[in-house]
Amino acid sequence: MHSILLPTDFSKNSQNAIDYAIYLFEREPCTFYLLHAYYLVPSETGTKFDASIELDSMYKKLEATKSAKHTFESILVSDTALGAIDKTIVEKDIQFVFMGTTGFSAVQDVFMGSVTTSVLKNINSSTIIAVPGEYDYDIPDDILFANDYKHTFKPAELSPIIKIASLWGSIINIVYVNSKKELENVQQSNKELLDLHLKNTKHRYIKVKKKSSVTATLKDLEKRYKNIGMVVFLKTEHSFFKKLINEPIIRNMTFKTEVPIMIMPVLK
Numbered sequence: 001m002h003s004i005l006l007p008t009d010f011s012k013n014s015q016n017a018i019d020y021a022i023y024l025f026e027r028e029p030c031t032f033y034l035l036h037a038y039y040l041v042p043s044e045t046g047t048k049f050d051a052s053i054e055l056d057s058m059y060k061k062l063e064a065t066k067s068a069k070h071t072f073e074s075i076l077v078s079d080t081a082l083g084a085i086d087k088t089i090v091e092k093d094i095q096f097v098f099m100g101t102t103g104f105s106a107v108q109d110v111f112m113g114s115v116t117t118s119v120l121k122n123i124n125s126s127t128i129i130a131v132p133g134e135y136d137y138d139i140p141d142d143i144l145f146a147n148d149y150k151h152t153f154k155p156a157e158l159s160p161i162i163k164i165a166s167l168w169g170s171i172i173n174i175v176y177v178n179s180k181k182e183l184e185n186v187q188q189s190n191k192e193l194l195d196l197h198l199k200n201t202k203h204r205y206i207k208v209k210k211k212s213s214v215t216a217t218l219k220d221l222e223k224r225y226k227n228i229g230m231v232v233f234l235k236t237e238h239s240f241f242k243k244l245i246n247e248p249i250i251r252n253m254t255f256k257t258e259v260p261i262m263i264m265p266v267l268k
Contacts (some may be wrong), residue, residue, distance in 0.1 A: 001032050007081060026070075030091075055074050085097065085123065094126050095126065129230075132260070138170065141227035142228045144222075152189075154196055164262065175206045178209065
């Protein structure tokens with residue numbers, strides 16, 4: 001049984017992320033937790049009562065059309081969105097958090113500032129999937145996994161990407177953006193270990209030359225591989241995710257991925 005958190009602000013974007021999560025896990029036994037956090041200040045017009053009505057209405061609609069394998073629970077709390085998500089992850093043993101983004105691009109929202117940004121920066125206990133607000137979801141035939149082979153993976157760290165790939169028989173495309181001709185010894189060892197961990201999952205390795213930036217390289221890969229349905233990063237200190245954050249090209253919104261982004265935490 002999977003435990004999946006669905007934060008909602010009752011917007012179209014959060015609803016799209018909810019619909020995508022249900023679609024992605026439609027064949028799996030799941031408990032979905034609908035979470036709304038209200039944090040009232042004197043200038044706000046909304047009330048706890050208003051939020052309660054909207055959350056209950058959403059819950060009833062989902063219950064009326066749910067799969068026999070799915071269960072829904074609603075949670076209404078007075079807290080910041082970040083605080084509520086953090087607490088719920090611990091209390092409900094959440095494995096995946098699906099969040100809608102306000103922009104057409106998940107990257108746009110992640111790097112330009114939002115609740116999603118705060119969650120990605122501050123929460124390290126669950127896998128976060130950011131879904132573009134206008135994303136017209138489909139089966140992720142190909143999953144792009146950016147990797148530099150500098151991290152020694154624990155089996156549990158790969159569990160989220162293996163699970164997502166297993167849902168619809170997706171292929172994990174492990175992309176190594178190289179600036180050197182040969183892997184260092186530790187990188188080669190980590191690659192072999194990764195291959196061992198993924199032995200029962202369809203995967204392949206793609207080695208590409210780095211263009212002007214990591215961003216430009218990934219953008220080019222999206223053009224070459226038309227069936228990419230998700231881009232995955234591991235949240236390490238020196239990962240591609242961190243490099244993307246630091247690249248000016250991202251902050252200038254040159255790179256726009258139209259598919260969900262999944263950020264997996266590093267396990268201590």
